[in-house]
Amino acid sequence: MRKHAIALLAVLLILGSAVALVALVRSQGQALAATSSTIVDQRPAATTGTLDSGEPIDTHLFRNIVKRENPVVVSITTESRVRPSQTDNSFGPDDFFGRFFGAPPARSRIEVALGSGFIISPDGEILTNNHVVAGADEIKVGLLSDDGKTYSAKVVGRDPLTDSALIKLEDGPGNLPAADLGDSDAIEPGDWVVAIGNPFNLGHTVTVGVISYKARPFAVTEGRFQNMLQTDASINPGNSGGPLIDVNGAVVGINSAILAGDGGSGNIGIGFAVPINTVKALLPQLRQGRVHRGQLGVQIQSAPITDDEARALKLPKPEGAIVAMVEQDSPAGRGGLRAGDVVVEFNGHPVADGAALTTMVVGTAAGTKVPIVFYRNGERQTTTVTIQELALKDENQAGGGAGGSSAEGFGLSLGDLTPQIAQQLRLPSGAEGALVENVQPLSPAAGAGLRRGDVIQEVNGQAVHSSGEAARTLGGVKSGQPAFLLVMRQGNQVLVEVRRQ
Numbered sequence: 353m354r355k356h357a358i359a360l361l362a363v364l365l366i367l368g369s370a371v372a373l374v375a376l377v378r379s380q381g382q383a384l385a386a387t388s389s390t391i392v393d394q395r396p397a398a399t400t401g402t403l404d405s406g407e408p409i410d411t412h413l414f415r416n417i418v419k420r421e422n423p424v425v426v427s428i429t430t431e432s433r434v435r436p437s438q439t440d441n442s443f444g445p446d447d448f449f450g451r452f453f454g455a456p457p458a459r460s461r462i463e464v465a466l467g468s469g470f471i472i473s474p475d476g477e478i479l480t481n482n483h484v485v486a487g488a489d490e491i492k493v494g495l496l497s498d499d500g501k502t503y504s505a506k507v508v509g510r511d512p513l514t515d516s517a518l519i520k521l522e523d524g525p526g527n528l529p530a531a532d533l534g535d536s537d538a539i540e541p542g543d544w545v546v547a548i549g550n551p552f553n554l555g556h557t558v559t560v561g562v563i564s565y566k567a568r569p570f571a572v573t574e575g576r577f578q579n580m581l582q583t584d585a586s587i588n589p590g591n592s593g594g595p596l597i598d599v600n601g602a603v604v605g606i607n608s609a610i611l612a613g614d615g616g617s618g619n620i621g622i623g624f625a626v627p628i629n630t631v632k633a634l635l636p637q638l639r640q641g642r643v644h645r646g647q648l649g650v651q652i653q654s655a656p657i658t659d660d661e662a663r664a665l666k667l668p669k670p671e672g673a674i675v676a677m678v679e680q681d682s683p684a685g686r687g688g689l690r691a692g693d694v695v696v697e698f699n700g701h702p703v704a705d706g707a708a709l710t711t712m713v714v715g716t717a718a719g720t721k722v723p724i725v726f727y728r729n730g731e732r733q734t735t736t737v738t739i740q741e742l743a744l745k746d747e748n749q750a751g752g753g754a755g756g757s758s759a760e761g762f763g764l765s766l767g768d769l770t771p772q773i774a775q776q777l778r779l780p781s782g783a784e785g786a787l788v789e790n791v792q793p794l795s796p797a798a799g800a801g802l803r804r805g806d807v808i809q810e811v812n813g814q815a816v817h818s819s820g821e822a823a824r825t826l827g828g829v830k831s832g833q834p835a836f837l838l839v840m841r842q843g844n845q846v847l848v849e850v851r852r853q
Contacts, residue, residue, distance in 0.1 A: 534602025549594030561585030589832030649682020666730025763795020
């Protein structure tokens with residue numbers, strides 16, 4: 353009996369201790385949870401330095417940038433009336449109903465495209481990409497402060513060479529917030545940047561990344577390159593025209609294009625933005641409605657001259673711009689320049705490389721007489737040329753004379769398929785289409801796998817019989833939209849999807 357009493361007492365003591373322990377743990381856990389909640393709520397942001405403005409760099413950095421800059425970012429929607437081709441046939445190649453009852457009148461259709469932009473003046477001036485507004489019949493702009501409401505805008509000036517455009521609100525509110533235009537020359541690889549835009553109509557989407565490369569040559573029109581800021585901040589269709597912002601909250605670039613993955617679609621972390629310093633230099637001309645540039649009439653190699661090339665060309669040092677082609681009846685042609693010459697001085701200024709020469713030439717007014725120093729077969733020579741006005745093909749007027757055309761926004765140069773070329777390519781007798789003469793590097797066409805020697809026979813199911821017809825059909829594809837090309841390659845038909853920049 354006594355043993356049973358002792359055992360029962362021991363059990364009660366153990367249970368009592370366990371209950372007390374549980375209560376203690378619960379009370380301490382509640383106290384700890386309350387303390388942790390207090391710590392989280394009151395913990396200051398970790399500071400790692402200060403910005404140029406004196407503002408601390410902390411864990412709230414990007415949040416603060418977005419709060420300040422979101423109001424200057426706008427969404428842009430454009431509408432364009434696309435007129436059907438005369439070769440359109442709604443009922444197929446054997447139009448029975450058309451032959452007996454008469455074909456119905458062809459109807460134009462409205463195409464809608466999306467983009468972004470940012471306000472640069474209180475009265476409603478907005479910077480965006482040229483390809484966002486080129487050819488638009490109507491432009492509507494949405495502001496952050498007016499959810500769901502849009503305002504009409506008009507194009508003030510456009511520049512295809514830098515893919516930049518200035519538009520202005522026609523009926524917008526006054527005293528709008530304006531973006532601070534920064535210094536893109538001061539940015540360096542590894543610097544943090546923020547992209548804000550309207551991808552896939554998801555307004556004011558924010559992505560963060562770094563500058564991956566500072567001056568990446570990018571083909572913006574046929575045979576002409578613009579040095580771009582390369583970033584891994586996510587950029588998608590609809591981001592075009594939006595700002596790329598540094599940690600000081602200043603715009604350093606205009607988001608313009610991406611390098612797509614296999615098949616021409618999908619973000620792979622390689623985006624490009626037009627440096628804001630390039631656009632700032634053009635703003636006075638954009639406000640006047642047109643950008644004037646000089647032209648020399650040459651194609652040059654964009655890559656810097658290597659030591660081996662300098663020795664082969666008998667140059668004193670690896671500097672200058674190698675002339676790859678001279679256009680007929682051009683300033684360079686009339687001045688006696690030839691393919692293979694190396695230009696080392698332009699108007700008294702040394703030429704470091706092809707990009708430097710391009711910058712000098714386009715910045716020279718038409719009609720200016722300019723001395724040029726060049727090397728030919730190791731001999732230093734001098735000539736004088738008269739710069740002429742550069743006339744760029746607008747991307748909405750792609751088409752071409754002299755049997756050649758360019759598909760702007762795709763990175764393609766097209767030519768007509770002659771019987772001789774068809775025979776060389778071993779194509780069937782009577783084959784028609786547009787010959788791919790050149791594919792620009794880092795272009796949508798290159799990413800989609802198109803090659804020189806391909807023959808485009810159909811664009812989005814519509815047969816094309818010449819380079820001009822193919823260029824016009826491709827010109828009707830809006831920015832960010834896909835084109836399905838039926839291509840003849842080595843005797844086989846291949847379907848290729850390529851998305852326009």
